[in-house]
Amino acid sequence: MEHDLDRVKRAIGGDRYALQELLHAEKSKLYRMAFAYVRNEDEAVEIFQQTVLKCIESIHQLKKPEYFSTWLTRICINESLSVKRKGKRLNLMIELLKQPGHQDFSGTLAHGMDVKGALEALPDKYKTALMLRFYQDLSIQDIANVLDCPIGTVKTNIHRGLSSLKSKLKGVYEDESGKRFN
Template sequence: MDMLTQHRLIRRAQRGDPDAFATLMTDMAEYLTRTAYLYLADAHDVQDAISAATLAAFQALPQLKQPRHWRTWITRILIRQCYARYKVKAHEIYAQEHLPEPPADTGQLTTEEKMDLLAGLREINQAHALTLMMFYYHGLSIKEISALQDNPANTVKSNLRRGRQALRDWLGEDYL
């Protein structure tokens, strides 16, 4: 969907048009699902988080001041919902087949190594982990991550570098 159409739909939704909001959410469905799976391993939790984020976004939509920040705004709402569910589920043991695939070219990794990588992402600084996930899982560019996080590009680069180093430290320098 182009930005002009998206801005018009956001303005209509802010005035109370549920169809406009539904169109916006339908357009974001795949992105929101992929994002939620980065934080939650269970499909039910993912759907619960998306549902709760949708409701929260619909209720708070009049507070969105600039339509150009729509994607960032809805992403932050979703991430908050995922963290709420993650805190509840953090101590449960998940079946390996329900874990999301780790980023990039990890086809040669064993299941244990994939689980260690995901555990490492959950253990390092959240800002660094989020930046790593956006870069590797979603394939977003530094410029796109910068816009989503409202951070300068150099901050995103620093977060990537620090995140990689923290992951190496957590896993061990020669782990992968």
């Protein structure tokens, strides 16, 4: 989400009203991100609150105002992963959007296995990359900025995550022609 750079600069300079407006514009995205990680309303609200608190405490450290939204998303991801590390239940819900060259997993269940269960079995780096790409609809470049890693790493994590999902779900979902995907 593009923000008025002047407003971001004012927030960095200490204008609490400008920061409040920026956070208001981001609140639903941050809440959805947190909820996708924990699938628990109370925990998602707590993660959102911690994200806002950390933002307020450290907005003055933001070096590039044009990356405000990416910076804030990264704080939310870190808070969500922190909840997981503390032993909280992680239960991702992600809807894979149709993307050329990738299987659409929106078909019917054949053997009781579901996408959610397959996602839970993925390593965090794959879950996070897939979630940012398909749930938040971020570009590869934006994901690299959020995760502070090279574009090639993001592409690799998305590809490996989708490949892993495909192999875990092999034979469970059928494509539109009725063939099971390989």
